[in-house]
Amino acid sequence: MDDKKANNKNVTGLMIDEEKKKGIFYFFYYVGRLLWKDKTGLVGLLIFLSVIISAVFSPYLAPYDPLKQNLKISKTPPVWYKNGSIHHIFGTDDLGRDILSRIIYGSRVSLTVGFFGVLIASSLGMIIGLVSGYVGGKLDSVIMGAVNLILALPYLVFVVFIAAILGRSLLNVILIFGFTDIPIFVRVTRGEVMQMREEGFIEAAQSVGATTSRILFKHIIPNLIGPIVTLATFEMSAMIFYESGLGFLGLSVPPSVPSWGNMLSVGRQYITIYPWIAAYPGLAIVYTGLGINLLGDWLRDVLDPRLRRAKK
Amino acid sequence: MKRYIISRLLQAIALVIGVLFIVFIMLHLTGDPASLMVSRNASPEDIEKIRHEFGFDKPIIVQFANFLKGAFIGDFGMSLRYRQPAMKLIIERLPATIQLATAALLFSLIIGIPIGLLGGSNPNTGLDLVARTTGLIGQTIPSFWLALMLIVVFAVKLRWFPTFGRETVKLLGINFPTKSIVLPAFALSLFTTGQLARFTRSSVLEIKNEDYIRTAYSKGLPRRIIYVRHILKNAAIPIISIVGVQFSYLLSGSIYIETIFSWPGLGQLLAEAVFTRDFGLVQATAFFTSVVVVVLHLLTDIAYGLADPRIKYR
Numbered sequence: 177m178d179d180k181k182a183n184n185k186n187v188t189g190l191m192i193d194e195e196k197k198k199g200i201f202y203f204f205y206y207v208g209r210l211l212w213k214d215k216t217g218l219v220g221l222l223i224f225l226s227v228i229i230s231a232v233f234s235p236y237l238a239p240y241d242p243l244k245q246n247l248k249i250s251k252t253p254p255v256w257y258k259n260g261s262i263h264h265i266f267g268t269d270d271l272g273r274d275i276l277s278r279i280i281y282g283s284r285v286s287l288t289v290g291f292f293g294v295l296i297a298s299s300l301g302m303i304i305g306l307v308s309g310y311v312g313g314k315l316d317s318v319i320m321g322a323v324n325l326i327l328a329l330p331y332l333v334f335v336v337f338i339a340a341i342l343g344r345s346l347l348n349v350i351l352i353f354g355f356t357d358i359p360i361f362v363r364v365t366r367g368e369v370m371q372m373r374e375e376g377f378i379e380a381a382q383s384v385g386a387t388t389s390r391i392l393f394k395h396i397i398p399n400l401i402g403p404i405v406t407l408a409t410f411e412m413s414a415m416i417f418y419e420s421g422l423g424f425l426g427l428s429v430p431p432s433v434p435s436w437g438n439m440l441s442v443g444r445q446y447i448t449i450y451p452w453i454a455a456y457p458g459l460a461i462v463y464t465g466l467g468i469n470l471l472g473d474w475l476r477d478v479l480d481p482r483l484r485r486a487k488k
Numbered sequence: 489m490k491r492y493i494i495s496r497l498l499q500a501i502a503l504v505i506g507v508l509f510i511v512f513i514m515l516h517l518t519g520d521p522a523s524l525m526v527s528r529n530a531s532p533e534d535i536e537k538i539r540h541e542f543g544f545d546k547p548i549i550v551q552f553a554n555f556l557k558g559a560f561i562g563d564f565g566m567s568l569r570y571r572q573p574a575m576k577l578i579i580e581r582l583p584a585t586i587q588l589a590t591a592a593l594l595f596s597l598i599i600g601i602p603i604g605l606l607g608g609s610n611p612n613t614g615l616d617l618v619a620r621t622t623g624l625i626g627q628t629i630p631s632f633w634l635a636l637m638l639i640v641v642f643a644v645k646l647r648w649f650p651t652f653g654r655e656t657v658k659l660l661g662i663n664f665p666t667k668s669i670v671l672p673a674f675a676l677s678l679f680t681t682g683q684l685a686r687f688t689r690s691s692v693l694e695i696k697n698e699d700y701i702r703t704a705y706s707k708g709l710p711r712r713i714i715y716v717r718h719i720l721k722n723a724a725i726p727i728i729s730i731v732g733v734q735f736s737y738l739l740s741g742s743i744y745i746e747t748i749f750s751w752p753g754l755g756q757l758l759a760e761a762v763f764t765r766d767f768g769l770v771q772a773t774a775f776f777t778s779v780v781v782v783v784l785h786l787l788t789d790i791a792y793g794l795a796d797p798r799i800k801y802r
Contacts, residue, residue, distance in 0.1 A: 330740030458633030465628035
C-alpha cells in the first residue's frame, strides 16, 4: 500500500511505473522524444556533449601540444586577420602556444572541477539535508543556522580568500567549490523532505510499519533525484564560471595548466594589442555555460516544475 | 510588524557574530597563519617576527578574544603592506565601490525591468524571446570577459571611453566619476540585468493569471489602468527583494571589474591584498563586505515587510 502511494508521486514525473518496466531502451526513447519536443533542451544537451567529447578526446582533437611554446610565432592573429595563419585558426598566445589546442585542453579543467565539485557538494549536501529534514529538532536548527550563515556570505569574496590561503592546485579548487557549495544542496534537500512530510506519504509508510531505511530509500530518495539533478546542473555551470574567474585572478590551477581562466588571465595583459588571446577562451566559457543552462532549464521543466532556484 | 523587524534584527546580529568566527578561522585553515603572510623565500626569523607582531604565538582562544575585542571597536589591525589600519583603508575605498555598484544597479533597473515587463506581458512573442534571452545572457557571459571585450571595442577601437582608471570631478565636496564609470558599471551590471529581466518577466506572468486581474478586466477597466494599478504594483513586491540581494552582489562582486579597470574600490583592494599576502587586510575586507551584505539583506527584508502586508502576520 505504501508503495502505491509513492508511485502516485513517482520518481520524477519522467517515467511512470509501466514505462520503467519496458527497460533502459524505452527510457532513452522516451527522453529522446521529450528532447525532440523541446529543441532548446536538445541544443543544450548537444553543446554539453560536445564539451565532454572535447575534454575526453583532447589529445586527438587538438591540432598541437597545448604546452608547446614557439616564440617565433608568438601572438599570431586568428586565421581571418590579414596576417593570420591557417595553421593556427584562433591564433597563438604570448608564448606562441596554439590557442585552439589550449581551449580544447582547457575543457578538461572546467569539467573536472564542475563534475567533482558538484559530486562532493551534492552527495554531502544531500546527506546533511536528509538528516536535517528527517530528524528535525535541535539538530535541524543548528544545521540550518550554519547553512543560512554561509549562504549569507558574499560568495566570491570568500572563495577568493580561501583560494589565496590554500594555494593553486586542481585538488584545492575542487575541494573549495565542493565544500562551499554544500549549503545550497542542504537547503533544497531539506525543503523537499519537509514538503514530503506535509504530503503525508511518509507518515503513511511509518504507520504501516516501514523501517527508516525503507522509507529513505523507497520513498524519500527517489523523490529527491529530480530536484537534486536539476540543481546540480545549474551548480555545475556556476562552478565552471567561478573556476574561470579564479583562474582569471591567478588563483585557480597552476599557471602551466591550460585552463580557460588562466588563458583569460594572460589575455588580459595583452587586451589592448592582441585581443584574441582573451576573446576565444571567453567564448568557450560562454558556450559551455549556455549549453548547461539550456539543459538545466529543460531538466527543471521535465523533472520538477516546482523547483524555483533561489540562490545568492 | 515590530516583532518581524526585531526577529530579523536578531538574526542579523547572529549572522555578524558567525561571520566574525568564520573570518577568524579562515586564517587558521592551514594551521600556520604567519607563514601565509610572508613571501615564499622568507627567513625563519621573518616568520617569527610576523608571528609575534600579529599575536599568532598566543593560545588560539586568546587570539579569538583579542580579535573580537578589536572587531567590536572597528579595529582589524594594521595592513602589512600599507602600514595603516585596515579599516581606514577600507573606508577610503568605499565611495568608489558604492558609486560603481549604484551605477551598475541603475543600468540593470533601466534595462532589465522594462525588458522583463514587455516579455511578461507579451508571452510567446518576439519580445518574450528578448526577455528570456537577456536572462540567459546574464547567466552565461562572465563579467570579466565582457569587460575585456568592452575595452577592445569601446575604448581601443572606438575610443569613446578610457581603457581604465577612475576620473572624477569635484561637486559639492564629493568626487563624482566622469564617463570612466560607464564601461565598468555596464560590465558589472550584466548578471543583475539578466536576473531582473527574468524575475520581472515571471512575476508579471504569474500575476496576469490571478483572479483579481480577470475581475478587473471584466469590470471593463482599461488595460493601461490594470497594468499600472494592479499588475505593476504587485509585480514590484518580489522585485524589491531581488534588487536588495543584487545590490549586495554588485557591491561584493566587483573584484574582477575593479581589477580590470583599476577602479580604486574595495574589490581592487581585496585583490591587491590577496596578491601581496596581506591577509590581515583580506580578513578585514571580507568581514566588512559580509556585514554590508547582511545589513542590506536586513533592510531588504524590512522593505519587503512594509510593501507586502501579508508578511506582517508571519
